[in-house]
Amino acid sequence: MKKKVALITTGGTIASKEISKGLLNSGAMSGEELAELCQLPEDIEVKIIDVMQKPSMHIDFGQMLKVRRAILTELNDPTVCGIVVTHGTDSMEETAYFLDLTINDSRPIVVTGSQRAPQDIGTDVYSNLRNSIYVAVNEELKNVGVVVVFNERIYSAKYVKKVHASNVQGFESFGYGYLGIIDNNIVSIYQKPITKDNYQIKKQIPRVDIIKCYSGADGVFIEAAIKAGAKGIVLEGVGRGQVSPYMMDAIKKAIAAKITVMVTTSAEEGKVYPAYGYVGSAYDLKQNGVLLGEDYDSKKARIKLAVLLASVDKIVQANFK
Template sequence: MKKLFLFLFLLLISIALFAQKLPRIKILATGGTIAGRGASADRSAYTSGELPIKDLIAAVPGIDKLATITGEQISNVGSQDMTVAIWMKLNQRINDIYKNNEADGVVITHGTDTQEETAYFLSLTVRYDKPVVLTGSMRPATAISADGPKNLYDAVALAASKEAANSGVLLVFSENIFSGRDAVKTNTTHVEAFTSPNTGPIGQIYDGHVVMYESPLRKANKNTPFDITGLTSLPEVAIVELYADAPATALNAYMAAGVKGIVTGGLGNGNLNKVNTAAVESAVKKGIPVVRASRVSSGRVTLLDETDDEKLGTVVSDDLLPQKARILLMLGLTKTKDQKQLQQYFFDY
């Protein structure tokens, strides 16, 4: 009897020691399709953000063997309703988790509509070099062949790996690993919804095995200049997309509304037609910084090409699309309105 008791005691100690060796992963849930529920498994209609985080974790076989997992519900919205306020809440919670040594890695479940924007915002504001990984799904949890459980498994595997450290904020989808800065949603319905048009994936995951091909150079993390601690809001920045024969109505309306910055989704190399060039010139004279981005999905907007940025007073977005250029300009405006300094941010981050 004593031998049996000793055996069971040693077995429990071994199990406890093994469990302690597993990385601690905190999953922060924000809602989205991955937490969606539909009326029928064979129909695409569903409601986002219906399932709580505990149900998402329970739906992933073997995830408990990758890490010791805990979950928190930060919000429960479709990502079309993502807000700057939720971004700031996420940022504060991640920084607190690492400051208080609550986890070794963080995974965020998120809708795909604005997932790339959240990833970039966090890549500029999280002040630690520890893993932060975003994922989601294109099919709701109740659908045939739902992709959420596999994506969540892969995200936890990545966050638990040594490869994720010092790599900036990452986004995992359909076994591909993307830099949070460069990931872009490029398909409205397919499960392979994300790409990085200018760089491609930086790694892949297969059967829970992480392979990284490269490490992003343009990442901020602990060296970020954008400390938003204590802020309750960010400067309002608007996006104006151009098209053939576009009037300056939107630009003028945003100026009248008192926005603090404007990003133009220009034509080709971020080009502006004559009436919008005149409106941009007016905005700059009023002290409203303007960033020239492009509606084209790949490539970069270059200084002093068809547009004389020095004369016009504009900043170029480099290779950031308008939705991401807006984020960097919002954060940049918490530090400065100087054209040269803002331009350097776009070249550095």
């Protein structure tokens, strides 16, 4: 009996068509068209569900929820062994982590895409899609959560990051490595996450903004976020979680306005930690009510903070361990 995979398509480079020399229309190809071009495994039944055909930077929380609903619908079928979602690479890490936080199912959910279009020389469309299907039916990937499959590697959604604008080795997990590989259709798993967070969304996902910190930065963007109605602000600090001292007045204003503020680090590895006692340090931020973002990068911190704001009554530091 064939194993069954639901292939949910959302667009991106993996489903793009050339509209003129060197210019692509991202997400123009349907799931059926994409499947026809690929040598999909004959021993696996693939059901195709077209959800949308968009460039990934056109995908917001509303579209992420739409993808989530499509996945949950397919998971209602007990004969489905796993899910594959095709997605543009620019915001793939954000959608993958959103799904990881909001879907509680033991079966593998794989997100993949490509850096090159289907018609390009050396395209990674077919290998990434084929490998993802094999991962989606692999028993060892049960209870792991959402993973990203790219260039024969399997990454945890929490730590995966796009690291190259165009190279086929476009994703990495700095400091944590990949979970496993796919080689000649054989899936090998080397490590698994030992914890997994999951939340039930109870209300509308609010606006959460990311504000990058740099030398001499002031509170102008924080003030703008407050004015725009943000319910959460992620400060992408530096080092152990430091920000410019000129930002502190605006940060205190945001806290007073009941906006949840957290700080992460722009460093590729390491955690936010209250190591210094000066104005704008992680310690100073914590003393003023800012949450410390541990080892989350700013994009993942934003996704998690937005999900928390829509799911729980009170957000505490322990939510970011």
